[in-house]
Amino acid sequence: MFDLDLRSRKPIYEQLIEKMKEMIIHGVLKPNEQLPSVRLLAKQLTINPNTIQKAYRELEREGYIYSIPGKGSFVDNKKEAVYSEKVKQLEENMLKLCQEAFYIGLKKEQIFSIVERAERAIRGGEEHDSN
Amino acid sequence: MFDLDLRSRKPIYEQLIEKMKEMIIHGVLKPNEQLPSVRLLAKQLTINPNTIQKAYRELEREGYIYSIPGKGSFVDNKKEAVYSEKVKQLEENMLKLCQEAFYIGLKKEQIFSIVERAERAIRGGEEHDSN
DNA sequence: ATATCTGTATTATATTATATAATACGGTTG
DNA sequence: CAACCGTATTATATAATATAATACAGATAT
Numbered sequence: 001m002f003d004l005d006l007r008s009r010k011p012i013y014e015q016l017i018e019k020m021k022e023m024i025i026h027g028v029l030k031p032n033e034q035l036p037s038v039r040l041l042a043k044q045l046t047i048n049p050n051t052i053q054k055a056y057r058e059l060e061r062e063g064y065i066y067s068i069p070g071k072g073s074f075v076d077n078k079k080e081a082v083y084s085e086k087v088k089q090l091e092e093n094m095l096k097l098c099q100e101a102f103y104i105g106l107k108k109e110q111i112f113s114i115v116e117r118a119e120r121a122i123r124g125g126e127e128h129d130s131n
Numbered sequence: 132m133f134d135l136d137l138r139s140r141k142p143i144y145e146q147l148i149e150k151m152k153e154m155i156i157h158g159v160l161k162p163n164e165q166l167p168s169v170r171l172l173a174k175q176l177t178i179n180p181n182t183i184q185k186a187y188r189e190l191e192r193e194g195y196i197y198s199i200p201g202k203g204s205f206v207d208n209k210k211e212a213v214y215s216e217k218v219k220q221l222e223e224n225m226l227k228l229c230q231e232a233f234y235i236g237l238k239k240e241q242i243f244s245i246v247e248r249a250e251r252a253i254r255g256g257e258e259h260d261s262n
Numbered sequence: 263a264t265a266t267c268t269g270t271a272t273t274a275t276a277t278t279a280t281a282t283a284a285t286a287c288g289g290t291t292g
Numbered sequence: 293c294a295a296c297c298g299t300a301t302t303a304t305a306t307a308a309t310a311t312a313a314t315a316c317a318g319a320t321a322t
Contacts, residue, residue, distance in 0.1 A: 009279085011308080011309060011310085012309080012310075013309080013310090025235065026234065026235075037267080037268060037269080038268080038269065038270090039267090039268085039269095040267095047310085047311090048310060048311045048312070049311095049312095050310075050311070050312085051309085051310060051311080053269080053270075053271095054309095054310095056269085057270090067268090067269060067270090068268080068269075068318090068319090069268065069269040069270065069317070069318055069319085070267085070268050070269065070317075070318035070319035070320085071267095071268060071269080071318080071319060071320090072267090072268060072269080072319095073268090073269075083235075086235060087235060087236075087237065090228070090231060090232055090235060090237070091245060093228060094228055094229075094232065094242065094245045095245055095248065095249050095252075097221070097224060097225055097228055098225075098245060098246050098249030098250070099249045099252060099253055100221060101221055101225065101249075102249060102250060102253045103157070103253065104156065104214075104217060104218060104221060105218075106218065106221070106222075108246060108247070108250060111225065111246050112243065112246070114222055114225045114226055114229060115229050115239060115242050115243070115246075116239070117226065118226050118229030118230045118232075118233060119229070119233060119239060121226075121230060122230055122233045122234065140308090142279080142280060142281085143280080143281075144280080144281090168296080168297060168298080169297080169298065169299090170296090170297085170298095171296095178281085178282090179281060179282045179283075180282095180283095181281075181282070181283085182280085182281060182282080184298080184299075184300095185280095185281095187298085188299090198297090198298060198299090199289085199290090199297080199298075200288070200289050200290085200297065200298040200299065201288075201289035201290035201291080201296085201297050201298070202289080202290060202291090202297060202298080203290095203296095203297060203298080204297090204298075
């Protein structure tokens with residue numbers, strides 16, 4: 001369900017957080033859907049339960065999920081807030097990258113063509129990169 | 132000359148590498164210009180010389196600078212290669228970010244307006260962010 | 263009620279990356 | 293020759309990450 005890179009310099013718990021954020025934002029995991037338990041997911045991924053819990057704790061702190069002792073962990077239903085927060089953050093990153101691009105010397109038209117190339121890539125087949 | 136954040140999660144030597152790459156690419160440091168020596172820069176920044184050397188070694192490996200034992204370290208003159216490599220890398224980042232933007236639901240027009248906002252920001256006053 | 267699941271918490275330990283410290287060697291220059 | 297350069301090595305300290313081993317309390321089904 002979650003493919004992680006154990007060799008990456010990026011900590012496992014961070015990878016988990018990012019993956020789950022994406023799945024929640026993209027609707028793969030839907031509001032109030034129950035997540036795999038800390039121990040079960042730890043077994044499935046052959047990872048220590050504490051590492052899973054660390055990710056879950058952070059996800060709860062950021063409002064992506066909520067946990068009920070004795071019952072389980074679930075996708076939070078305030079998807080709207082999470083979504084717009086993500087969009088805002090992405091806009092900031094886009095702005096920074098564009099400024100860097102201009103600073104280096106790229107022209108507006110070049111950036112536009114990249115945008116359109118991205119659009120075609122999305123329409124074609126949706127693929128992911130393993131960072 | 133180089134302002135670093137010693138508290139950052141990002142390692143000092145990585146910060147140094149990024150700063151110097153920017154300064155080289157942007158022409159603040161010019162081809163064949165001599166860089167501060169390992170020991171001198173270490174004193175100025177109150178950092179261990181080994182940390183400086185680690186940054187210099189990596190910068191040399193990537194072709195940004197060259198070092199001559201007994202003489203010093205200097206900005207490499209193959210700026211063109213470095214430059215185009217940087218552009219290529221930036222295009223990749225831009226493409227990824229655009230795909231993410233489309234994936235989340237942003238429209239092409241929204242991205243275009245961000246690009247134009249970035250362009251205006253550049254024309255206004257050139258400022259930097261401290262990541 | 264009891265076994266078994268859930269989240270949560272704590273303590274100890276191992277591992278790795280980062281950074282410092284202390285030296286040392288050889289080339290360059292004045 | 294003294295004072296700089298880059299480079300290399302070894303040891304140590306520190307922090308972040310991850311594992312391991314427990315423990316406690318709530319929920320739930322048999």
